Amino acid sequence: MSKIALVDDDxxxxxxxxxxxxxxxxxxxxYNDGQQAFDAFSKKLPDMAVLDxxxxxxxxMDLLQRLRQKTSMPVIFLTSxxxxxxEVLGLRMGADDYVKKxxxxxLLVERIRALLRRQDAMDGKIVGDTEETKxxxxxxxxxxxxxxxxxxxxQDVSLTVTEFLLLQALAQRPGFVKSRDQLMDVAYDDQVYxxxxxxxxxxxxxxxxxxxxxxxxxxxxxxxxIGYRYNEE
Numbered sequence: 001m002s003k004i005a006l007v008d009d010d011x012x013x014x015x016x017x018x019x020x021x022x023x024x025x026x027x028x029x030x031y032n033d034g035q036q037a038f039d040a041f042s043k044k045l046p047d048m049a050v051l052d053x054x055x056x057x058x059x060x061m062d063l064l065q066r067l068r069q070k071t072s073m074p075v076i077f078l079t080s081x082x083x084x085x086x087e088v089l090g091l092r093m094g095a096d097d098y099v100k101k102x103x104x105x106x107l108l109v110e111r112i113r114a115l116l117r118r119q120d121a122m123d124g125k126i127v128g129d130t131e132e133t134k135x136x137x138x139x140x141x142x143x144x145x146x147x148x149x150x151x152x153x154x155q156d157v158s159l160t161v162t163e164f165l166l167l168q169a170l171a172q173r174p175g176f177v178k179s180r181d182q183l184m185d186v187a188y189d190d191q192v193y194x195x196x197x198x199x200x201x202x203x204x205x206x207x208x209x210x211x212x213x214x215x216x217x218x219x220x221x222x223x224x225x226i227g228y229r230y231n232e233e
Contacts (some may be wrong), residue, residue: 002116003027007037007063008052008078017050020105021112034058038066048074048116050108053137061093068094072148072160091201096162098198118161124136138171139233141219144181151206155213162187163206170220170230179227203228 003025008014011032018028024167029046031037035057037049053061065073077090077098090098096115099108134141140153146188150157150166159167171180171188177188180199187202203220221229 001025001027002048004028004033004112005029005037005041005046005049006032007031007049007055007060009033009055010052013052013078017105017108020109024109026112034060034063037177037203038063041067045071045073047119048076048112050076050078050112051095052078054080063089064090064093064095068158072158073163074119076108076111076115084099091198091205093204094160094163096160106135117125117163136168138174138230139219140169140214143168143171152154152213152217156208157213159206159209162202163209166202167206167220167230174230174232177227177229179224183228 004021005023006014006018006028007030008017009032012029014032015111016203018030021028029040032042033055034051036093038058041049051063053060067073067075070093074096075094075096079090079098082107097111099111103190117176118222134145136145143149143164145164147166148161150164150167165187166183178208183199187198187199205223207217210219219231219233221231223229
């Protein structure tokens with residue numbers, strides 16, 4: 001049974017969403033603000049967190065920033081209907097997905113399931129001799145899907161599940177262009193819709209993380225209006 005942490009200062013959302021998730025077979029922990037959640041996470045991490053952005057004491061952005069210093073567990077943001085800045089900033093900081101309020105609880109459940117399936121695959125709980133499980137070595141890049149391990153020039157790089165899947169898709173066929181639609185298919189479940197900006201934000205964060213270990217990293221090329229390509233160095 002997967003444990004989901006639901007963090008929101010709206011008690012109505014905590015009550016209704018937790019009831020839905022429990023009915024779907026999840027174990028749910030609820031928190032009224034980011035500080036309360038962070039204190040609990042410091043003792044034991046859940047399998048996934050669903051975070052509101054605007055909360056007292058510690059908001060969702062601050063909580064995510066602290067979480068990303070020690071874990072790559074999947075995180076979904078709950079954002080205001082028209083707050084695109086929060087969505088993009090959250091993705092750049094390492095959120096795996098976002099859902100706009102007011103939202104369909106069925107949609108939220110599907111996105112949670114999709115991210116947990118990908119996390120299980122990365123953790124080796126879903127094992128098979130496929131392209132998705134083979135170790136990838138492309139010049140300075142090494143990726144081990146079963147260990148969810150990435151290194152560049154021998155230095156470890158910590159990626160979220162979505163970032164890992166995007167890099168894996170590009171590195172599997174260096175020199176070949178992947179359109180944004182193709183990358184959406186790789187990173188998201190068929191029932192989850194995201195726009196081009198979401199993929200672009202993930203790629204920007206992926207580049208930033210690789211440039212933190214190598215300022216000259218340039219293996220991921222943008223082909224404007226087309227997509228992205230991995231160029232083996």
